[in-house]
Amino acid sequence: MSRVTPSIRPGQASVLHLWEVTVRRGSTTLLDRISWNVDADERWVVLGPNGAGKTTLLQIAAATMHPTSGRAHVLGERLGAVNLADVRPRIGFSSAALATRVPPNEKVRDVVVSAGYGVIGRWRERYDAMDDDRALELLDAFGVAHLADRLYGTLSEGERKRTLAARALMTDPELLLLDEPAAGLDLGGREDLLGRLTRLAADPLSPATILVTHHVEEIPAGFTHVLLVRGGAVVGAGPLGETLTEQSLSKTFGLGLVLEQRDGRYFARAR
Numbered sequence: 001m002s003r004v005t006p007s008i009r010p011g012q013a014s015v016l017h018l019w020e021v022t023v024r025r026g027s028t029t030l031l032d033r034i035s036w037n038v039d040a041d042e043r044w045v046v047l048g049p050n051g052a053g054k055t056t057l058l059q060i061a062a063a064t065m066h067p068t069s070g071r072a073h074v075l076g077e078r079l080g081a082v083n084l085a086d087v088r089p090r091i092g093f094s095s096a097a098l099a100t101r102v103p104p105n106e107k108v109r110d111v112v113v114s115a116g117y118g119v120i121g122r123w124r125e126r127y128d129a130m131d132d133d134r135a136l137e138l139l140d141a142f143g144v145a146h147l148a149d150r151l152y153g154t155l156s157e158g159e160r161k162r163t164l165a166a167r168a169l170m171t172d173p174e175l176l177l178l179d180e181p182a183a184g185l186d187l188g189g190r191e192d193l194l195g196r197l198t199r200l201a202a203d204p205l206s207p208a209t210i211l212v213t214h215h216v217e218e219i220p221a222g223f224t225h226v227l228l229v230r231g232g233a234v235v236g237a238g239p240l241g242e243t244l245t246e247q248s249l250s251k252t253f254g255l256g257l258v259l260e261q262r263d264g265r266y267f268a269r270a271r
């Protein structure tokens with residue numbers, strides 16, 4: 001598949017715009033001239049095998065890492081030209097790395113509400129009743145409001161994932177980043193979470209969303225676009241229906257795959 005041709009400047013609706021973004025660490029190239037644009041009304045899946053560069057890409061999108069070369073605009077701000085701390089509160093981010101940093105003795109409602117201050121773990125910040133109401137509303141949207149007063153450390157893997165997804169939305173972000181939100185969930189937990197993400201995707205008021213996964217089965221119905229990555233480079237990018245094919249998926253994972261689609265969901269197996 002040919003390299004995606006980028007426009008030079010981000011458009012009006014662009015929330016993320018990468019142009020020839022390369023990330024190197026020593027002699028290793030983590031990302032190799034990635035060009036990619038995400039508009040405000042789009043819901044993207046980033047799909048690729050282990051080590052493809054997905055988490056690195058998400059760190060650029062989260063404004064927590066600079067490219068070694070190339071240009072990255074996040075929410076209209078060019079990385080390197082602005083203080084990244086100004087951009088970060090406008091981004092909701094849920095990841096396995098964050099999950100391990102939440103103190104186990106933190107109340108679930110506080111895990112969510114403390115996102116308003118960009119901190120992990122409630123300390124001396126003052127939150128008003130509206131913040132607490134919003135945190136409860138979001139916990140409810142992910143089906144875990146009944147756990148609001150439990151300690152985070154007592155939650156199951158699936159309950160933690162849902163709590164962190166609620167936290168990611170607490171600041172009403174303009175860009176929502178979900179790194180493997182369904183990893184480690186059982187079948188029921190995965191399907192429940194995907195149903196909630198499908199409803200989120202369908203809401204026109206929801207932020208632009210980027211979801212990283214290894215599995216096509218974890219693509220929520222209603223997501224609109226896919227970025228396929230392998231070896232730090234783009235294999236394909238565009239509307240899901242036309243970009244995610246047996247051929248492109250096989251190329252992304254380096255093996256012959258059969259891909260099936262039913263009711264907006266995808267299923268893959270080795271040929």
Ligand SMILES: Nc1ncnc2c1ncn2[C@@H]1O[C@H](COP(=O)(O)OP(=O)(O)OP(=O)(O)O)[C@@H](O)[C@H]1O
Pocket residue numbers: 025026028029030048049050051052053054055056057214
């Ligand atoms: N500081 C570093 N120095 C050298 N190589 C690195 C460094 N950080 C990451 N890498 C390598 O870069 C590649 C991309 O890593 P990344 O975590 O972005 O991949 P990923 O697609 O998220 O993988 P996974 O699906 O396994 O989580 C991996 O091969 C990783 O080992």
